[in-house]
Amino acid sequence: MSKNNLFNKRSWKPAQIIVSFYVIAAIVSVSLLSLPIALKPGVHWSFVDIVFTAVSALSVTGLTVVSTVDTFSTTGVFFLLFILQFGGIGIMTLGTFVWLLMGRKIGLKERQLIMTDQNRSYLSGLVLLMKQILLIIVLIELVGTLVLGTYFLNYYSTWQEAYYQGLFAAVSATTNAGFDITGSSLIPFANDYFVQFVTIILLTLGAIGFPVLIELKDFLTNRTKNSNHFSLYTKLTTVTFFSLMIFGTVVILLFEANHFFAGKSWHESFFYAFFQSSTTRNGGLATMDVSLFSEPTLLALCFLMFIGASPSSVGGGIRTTTFAVILLLLFSFAKGQKNVKVFKREIHEDDIRKSVVVSFLAFMICFIAITILLETEQFSLMPIMFEVSSAFGTTGLSMGITPELSEIGKIVIIALMFIGRIGILSFIFLFQHGNQEVKYHYPTERIIVG
Amino acid sequence: MSKNNLFNKRSWKPAQIIVSFYVIAAIVSVSLLSLPIALKPGVHWSFVDIVFTAVSALSVTGLTVVSTVDTFSTTGVFFLLFILQFGGIGIMTLGTFVWLLMGRKIGLKERQLIMTDQNRSYLSGLVLLMKQILLIIVLIELVGTLVLGTYFLNYYSTWQEAYYQGLFAAVSATTNAGFDITGSSLIPFANDYFVQFVTIILLTLGAIGFPVLIELKDFLTNRTKNSNHFSLYTKLTTVTFFSLMIFGTVVILLFEANHFFAGKSWHESFFYAFFQSSTTRNGGLATMDVSLFSEPTLLALCFLMFIGASPSSVGGGIRTTTFAVILLLLFSFAKGQKNVKVFKREIHEDDIRKSVVVSFLAFMICFIAITILLETEQFSLMPIMFEVSSAFGTTGLSMGITPELSEIGKIVIIALMFIGRIGILSFIFLFQHGNQEVKYHYPTERIIVG
Ligand SMILES: [K+]
Numbered sequence: 047m048s049k050n051n052l053f054n055k056r057s058w059k060p061a062q063i064i065v066s067f068y069v070i071a072a073i074v075s076v077s078l079l080s081l082p083i084a085l086k087p088g089v090h091w092s093f094v095d096i097v098f099t100a101v102s103a104l105s106v107t108g109l110t111v112v113s114t115v116d117t118f119s120t121t122g123v124f125f126l127l128f129i130l131q132f133g134g135i136g137i138m139t140l141g142t143f144v145w146l147l148m149g150r151k152i153g154l155k156e157r158q159l160i161m162t163d164q165n166r167s168y169l170s171g172l173v174l175l176m177k178q179i180l181l182i183i184v185l186i187e188l189v190g191t192l193v194l195g196t197y198f199l200n201y202y203s204t205w206q207e208a209y210y211q212g213l214f215a216a217v218s219a220t221t222n223a224g225f226d227i228t229g230s231s232l233i234p235f236a237n238d239y240f241v242q243f244v245t246i247i248l249l250t251l252g253a254i255g256f257p258v259l260i261e262l263k264d265f266l267t268n269r270t271k272n273s274n275h276f277s278l279y280t281k282l283t284t285v286t287f288f289s290l291m292i293f294g295t296v297v298i299l300l301f302e303a304n305h306f307f308a309g310k311s312w313h314e315s316f317f318y319a320f321f322q323s324s325t326t327r328n329g330g331l332a333t334m335d336v337s338l339f340s341e342p343t344l345l346a347l348c349f350l351m352f353i354g355a356s357p358s359s360v361g362g363g364i365r366t367t368t369f370a371v372i373l374l375l376l377f378s379f380a381k382g383q384k385n386v387k388v389f390k391r392e393i394h395e396d397d398i399r400k401s402v403v404v405s406f407l408a409f410m411i412c413f414i415a416i417t418i419l420l421e422t423e424q425f426s427l428m429p430i431m432f433e434v435s436s437a438f439g440t441t442g443l444s445m446g447i448t449p450e451l452s453e454i455g456k457i458v459i460i461a462l463m464f465i466g467r468i469g470i471l472s473f474i475f476l477f478q479h480g481n482q483e484v485k486y487h488y489p490t491e492r493i494i495v496g
Numbered sequence: 497m498s499k500n501n502l503f504n505k506r507s508w509k510p511a512q513i514i515v516s517f518y519v520i521a522a523i524v525s526v527s528l529l530s531l532p533i534a535l536k537p538g539v540h541w542s543f544v545d546i547v548f549t550a551v552s553a554l555s556v557t558g559l560t561v562v563s564t565v566d567t568f569s570t571t572g573v574f575f576l577l578f579i580l581q582f583g584g585i586g587i588m589t590l591g592t593f594v595w596l597l598m599g600r601k602i603g604l605k606e607r608q609l610i611m612t613d614q615n616r617s618y619l620s621g622l623v624l625l626m627k628q629i630l631l632i633i634v635l636i637e638l639v640g641t642l643v644l645g646t647y648f649l650n651y652y653s654t655w656q657e658a659y660y661q662g663l664f665a666a667v668s669a670t671t672n673a674g675f676d677i678t679g680s681s682l683i684p685f686a687n688d689y690f691v692q693f694v695t696i697i698l699l700t701l702g703a704i705g706f707p708v709l710i711e712l713k714d715f716l717t718n719r720t721k722n723s724n725h726f727s728l729y730t731k732l733t734t735v736t737f738f739s740l741m742i743f744g745t746v747v748i749l750l751f752e753a754n755h756f757f758a759g760k761s762w763h764e765s766f767f768y769a770f771f772q773s774s775t776t777r778n779g780g781l782a783t784m785d786v787s788l789f790s791e792p793t794l795l796a797l798c799f800l801m802f803i804g805a806s807p808s809s810v811g812g813g814i815r816t817t818t819f820a821v822i823l824l825l826l827f828s829f830a831k832g833q834k835n836v837k838v839f840k841r842e843i844h845e846d847d848i849r850k851s852v853v854v855s856f857l858a859f860m861i862c863f864i865a866i867t868i869l870l871e872t873e874q875f876s877l878m879p880i881m882f883e884v885s886s887a888f889g890t891t892g893l894s895m896g897i898t899p900e901l902s903e904i905g906k907i908v909i910i911a912l913m914f915i916g917r918i919g920i921l922s923f924i925f926l927f928q929h930g931n932q933e934v935k936y937h938y939p940t941e942r943i944i945v946g
């Protein structure tokens with residue numbers, strides 16, 4: 047590496063880049079949303095609400111303290127779209143890039159992913175990666191806008207309005223932003239299965255993770271003919287992603303059969319369950335008021351939101367692979383196996399350790415946040431737990447308490463969206479002084495656990 | 497090992513012994529409590545309630561669906577005492593024994609603990625161990641009975657009644673049973689700091705774990721003059737135990753300052769906080785109606801009960817050492833260290849893995865239990881979560897919903913008390929077909945987590 051290389055290994059830490067990126071982006075976003083031109087006439091909002099909306103948009107969470115449609119002018123909506131786009135793509139790029147940086151000897155797919163070689167600097171790799179991600183995302187959004195916009199000609203009187211709504215819906219879905227300009231999420235389309243289906247596809251493409259999209263693209267364009275084409279990561283995250291989607295659907299159908307679904311047709315029930323399950327993977331849009339669900343369903347949704355989306359995607363939470371590794375660890379242990387096997391591969395000890403640390407730390411952070419909110423807010427445990435899971439998972443679903451949160455409550459949620467977005471690992475590395483080699487050992491002594 | 501040895505390594509699994517022990521003990525306990533002689537005249541109770549009470553007593557949890565004092569005759573109370581004693585000592589013995597069996601090459605203290613050698617069979621070791629534990633526990637209870645009984649002469653009109661109350665209080669405290677014959681736990685002694693202080697000492701001696709007591713005894717009787725006397729296990733569990741006690745006290749004082757403690761003197765507040773914190777380590781007795789606490793405090797108590805007591809003690813939960821190992825793991829990771837160091841020793845990889853598995857599995861079991869109870873019961877999330885943590889931790893505190901649980905609810909709580917008692921590790925080993933050696937390997941492939 048040359049001395050002039052800004053991205054010299056010694057001179058920066060990935061976590062510092064990420065956090066700097068977000069702090070700067072947040073300041074720019076707050077500035078944009080503070081401009082009078084962004085607001086409808088007569089709208090005034092507090093500084094905390096501006097920061098909340100900016101962080102919610104930048105982290106593509108979608109929790110809102112103000113109604114988007116009542117607050118923003120059309121210019122403001124385009125600002126918001128820009129922030130969502132920037133946030134979504136930035137997250138994906140940085141996520142993938144940091145992963146590549148942190149585990150540089152990680153396997154077969156690396157070169158292919160970053161499309162760089164030893165002689166190219168990290169910086170040019172980053173630029174290339176971002177271009178590739180931008181291309182894929184914009185392509186998906188473009189197709190989404192065309193499909194939804196054209197379909198919306200049935201709903202709206204002018205083609206401008208139809209494509210405007212289509213554009214917002216497509217970008218909000220692809221970036222898993224969860225924002226809406228209908229004023230009530232996707233509830234107006236509760237019986238329009240076409241819109242829901244397209245939305246679920248867009249949500250999934252955004253939340254499944256960039257490496258999966260690249261591998262899928264290569265597979266479809268036949269650039270790889272190897273039968274053992276897909277990486278362990280892609281297999282694991284994809285299986286987990288869709289398993290959680292199915293699990294959620296079944297759980298909702300089961301728990302709501304005699305509650306929310308009582309008297310509804312099978313296809314209504316199925317689509318309500320399927321959409322609300324999919325949206326916990328990270329979308330945050332909803333075709334119903336989720337607070338109408340019964341408590342067991344809400345608890346299950348908390349769990350699903352806490353897990354969140356795939357790594358290197360637009361989504362947050364502990365991430366699908368983390369959850370998968372924990373489950374596999376439990377199974378291996380129960381079978382008395384020391385190593386964790388899946389898809390004829392073994393999971394690396396370090397990845398297991400990372401998954402464990404991420405899960406525990408995430409749990410502790412959410413637990414502390416819930417305790418604080420129980421003290422500062424007037425709401426009971428369930429809506430608070432739901433809000434916290436949603437913020438940490440950057441999902442954006444809410445039982446409706448967001449606008450009524452106290453200032454401290456809003457700050458806690460802002461912090462959670464931030465941590466959920468940069469990811470627990472980056473959060474840890476932020477406080478870590480480089481990887482310490484093992485310099486000395488103490489004798490090992492066994493203890494009693496459990 | 498001789499062919500006649502019943503406890504041949506090949507012929508039995510520790511988990512099977514434990515479960516068999518508990519199933520038989522539960523049947524005997526249910527039979528005893530079903531006898532008409534055990535009940536006050538005119539008392540009738542359902543089969544589920546008998547099983548609930550028997551399992552609660554045997555697992556020394558102390559959750560009650562019926563009032564002990566209104567249900568049982570004096571004979572019944574002695575039956576109950578017998579079950580508590582049997583449960584408490586059985587748990588300690590089996591816990592310690594299985595630990596010794598499962599990790600036979602575990603360190604310096606083993607011989608000293610089991611006081612046996614290679615030529616002696618496991619069975620005689622078990623008998624010896626049980627004798628030793630019985631001796632220690634009975635000694636503690638005897639002193640407790642004398643102290644409390646004598647002191648109770650101030651409270652009760654006859655010496656028989658005073659020592660009867662003293663005996664029950666001492667046994668219930670030492671075994672951390674949480675049962676009471678006052679009809680309202682230790683609330684009558686809310687202002688009697690002497691009774692509370694003695695109770696806390698008895699609770700602690702029961703819940704700190706047998707290996708700690710043995711090491712302490714040896715230290716006090718000067719049988720070991722080595723300055724580096726205490727094992728890593730003893731240091732770790734003791735520090736964690738008392739740290740949790742202090743942490744709980746501070747948290748309760750903090751959260752209740754403007755709620756339950758408003759207008760109370762500093763010593764009243766302190767003793768309420770200190771006692772209720774101590775009791776989450778496993779006692780389950782209370783000097784107040786815990787449902788009067790505010791929600792943040794209740795959530796913190798859930799957390800403390802979930803952790804529970806030390807291993808090889810009368811208590812349940814994931815155990816103090818498990819929690820300590822998880823915390824140490826997080827710190828090591830944050831410092832970029834691969835190995836977990838504490839007290840100039842390193843924690844064995846297998847113990848870390850066990851702690852992780854125990855914590856996750858415990859969490860999942862409790863989560864599932866909470867979801868079921870949310871569906872079957874009419875109570876909100878907080879009292880249900882409290883009840884589940886209390887049952888799993890075999891603590892026995894309750895916000896008062898136990899008697900109103902549905903039959904399914906009672907069965908769920910019975911299962912939790914059972915699992916909490918035998919311990920997650922035994923629960924896993926129950927379904928495990930022996931430790932499989934690593935017979936084959938797959939290639940290791942790195943993945944993205946977190
Ligand atoms: K979202």
Ligand SMILES: [K+]
Pocket residue numbers: 556557558672673674778779780890891892
């Ligand atoms: K107890």
